Amino acid sequence: MYDIKMVREDFPILSRKIYNRPLVYLDNGATTQKPRCVVEAMVDEYYNVNANVHRGVHFLSQQATDLHEQSRETVRAFINAQSAAEILFTRGTTESINLLAFCFGEAFVRTGDEIVVSTMEHHSNIVPWQMLCERKGARLRVIPMADDGTLLLEDYRALFNERTKIVCCTQVSNVLGTVNPVKEIIGEAHRRGVPVLIDGAQSTPHFPVDVQELDCDFFAFSGHKIYGPTGVGVLYGKEEWLEKLPPYQGGGEMIKNVSFERTTYNELPYKFEAGTPDYVATHALARALDYVSALGMEQIYGHEQELTRYAMERLREVEGMRIFGPEEPHDAVVSFLVEGIHHLDMGTLLDRLGIAVRTGHHCAEPLMRRLGIEGTVRASFGLYNTKEEVDALVEGVKRVVKMF
Numbered sequence: 001m002y003d004i005k006m007v008r009e010d011f012p013i014l015s016r017k018i019y020n021r022p023l024v025y026l027d028n029g030a031t032t033q034k035p036r037c038v039v040e041a042m043v044d045e046y047y048n049v050n051a052n053v054h055r056g057v058h059f060l061s062q063q064a065t066d067l068h069e070q071s072r073e074t075v076r077a078f079i080n081a082q083s084a085a086e087i088l089f090t091r092g093t094t095e096s097i098n099l100l101a102f103c104f105g106e107a108f109v110r111t112g113d114e115i116v117v118s119t120m121e122h123h124s125n126i127v128p129w130q131m132l133c134e135r136k137g138a139r140l141r142v143i144p145m146a147d148d149g150t151l152l153l154e155d156y157r158a159l160f161n162e163r164t165k166i167v168c169c170t171q172v173s174n175v176l177g178t179v180n181p182v183k184e185i186i187g188e189a190h191r192r193g194v195p196v197l198i199d200g201a202q203s204t205p206h207f208p209v210d211v212q213e214l215d216c217d218f219f220a221f222s223g224h225k226i227y228g229p230t231g232v233g234v235l236y237g238k239e240e241w242l243e244k245l246p247p248y249q250g251g252g253e254m255i256k257n258v259s260f261e262r263t264t265y266n267e268l269p270y271k272f273e274a275g276t277p278d279y280v281a282t283h284a285l286a287r288a289l290d291y292v293s294a295l296g297m298e299q300i301y302g303h304e305q306e307l308t309r310y311a312m313e314r315l316r317e318v319e320g321m322r323i324f325g326p327e328e329p330h331d332a333v334v335s336f337l338v339e340g341i342h343h344l345d346m347g348t349l350l351d352r353l354g355i356a357v358r359t360g361h362h363c364a365e366p367l368m369r370r371l372g373i374e375g376t377v378r379a380s381f382g383l384y385n386t387k388e389e390v391d392a393l394v395e396g397v398k399r400v401v402k403m404f
């Protein structure tokens with residue numbers, strides 16, 4: 001187990017006071033705070049290295065390019081991709097999925113085809129596919145969910161037919177904390193020759209991910225949810241698939257040769273990376289991945305699981321408490337409602353106690369509809385949260401309940 005006190009010292013923001021109370025930051029599912037090493041890497045690069053990557057012969061450009069490409073290698077190793085050519089830098093999970101929906105759709109989706117998503121997807125893993133369906137005259141099929149927040153795999157199997165083109169599923173629900181059996185989901189699709197995209201936005205920050213072991217065809221995640229900077233994310237794709245897809249955006253960097261008659265495209269991964277990348281952010285993302293790797297993803301998982309169990313157990317002390325999602329496996333997200341108290345009121349009053357939680361539909365309106373609710377209060381944990389902070393949350397909730 002790592003030393004939580006020392007860990008917290010790496011995150012200056014955690015010592016802030018909010019309304020004169022110590023900040024209790026439990027909105028890590030939305031974004032995580034940044035350790036010094038990440039911010040310092042950005043400052044250092046802007047102060048000492050900054051130059052555009054790939055195109056320059058001069059020293060700084062080469063140094064910036066090295067940092068950028070070493071970062072790609074760090075990402076590769078972190079998710080155990082086979083080759084760095086399979087790591088595309090994007091602006092985040094949302095852009096990763098939009099890129100894939102566009103490129104995959106252009107190459108493989110025709111009128112009457114079907115795309116499978118699950119009930120518990122974030123809007124960013126629904127809407128890009130819906131837009132593709134509109135463009136191509138295809139349709140979305142949805143994996144249904146049981147009341148306990150787990151996907152119904154029998155019904156999933158029944159969705160497949162010869163028109164099924166791709167399955168898109170989140171590894172961890174950002175609302176329910178459900179950890180989906182993605183290996184099984186991928187296996188079922190592969191038996192029918194269908195590729196799978198896994199949304200790893202809520203899994204990569206919390207436990208080790210190995211894309212080769214999962215055997216997913218595509219995998220997306222965001223830097224800012226794993227202690228890295230905003231504005232950078234990753235789309236992993238198996239080389240054999242990426243080779244078959246057309247480019248996303250046109251511009252510099254993604255080309256080999258351009259003439260007014262004809263343009264040839266660059267090799268992987270550059271074919272998908274038009275324009276100047278956020279090379280400062282990619283470098284800082286690599287420092288964030290180094291940071292969590294040094295702590296150990298297994299250790300982080302153990303720590304956060306302990307917090308999650310403790311939070312679910314203690315929140316149940318509150319009368320009228322309803323906690324969403326399955327008992328097991330349940331990742332570091334606890335969504336709840338207290339009978340008779342609107343989620344927005346709960347969130348606003350907790351904020352007055354210095355406790356940052358998220359309220360609302362969490363960009364998962366179809367899931368809310370399935371649950372028959374408008375929204376929840378969501379506490380989501382990160383590697384720096386403590387049991388004392390869970391206690392503060394529970395005491396805060398109890399106080400709000402008393403007020404009502």
Ligand code: PMP
Nearest residue numbers: 092093094122124174201202222
């Ligand atoms: N998928 C899931 C499961 C998420 O939780 C989020 C962020 N809340 C996203 C996708 C979108 O990530 P981003 O906003 O970083 O693109």
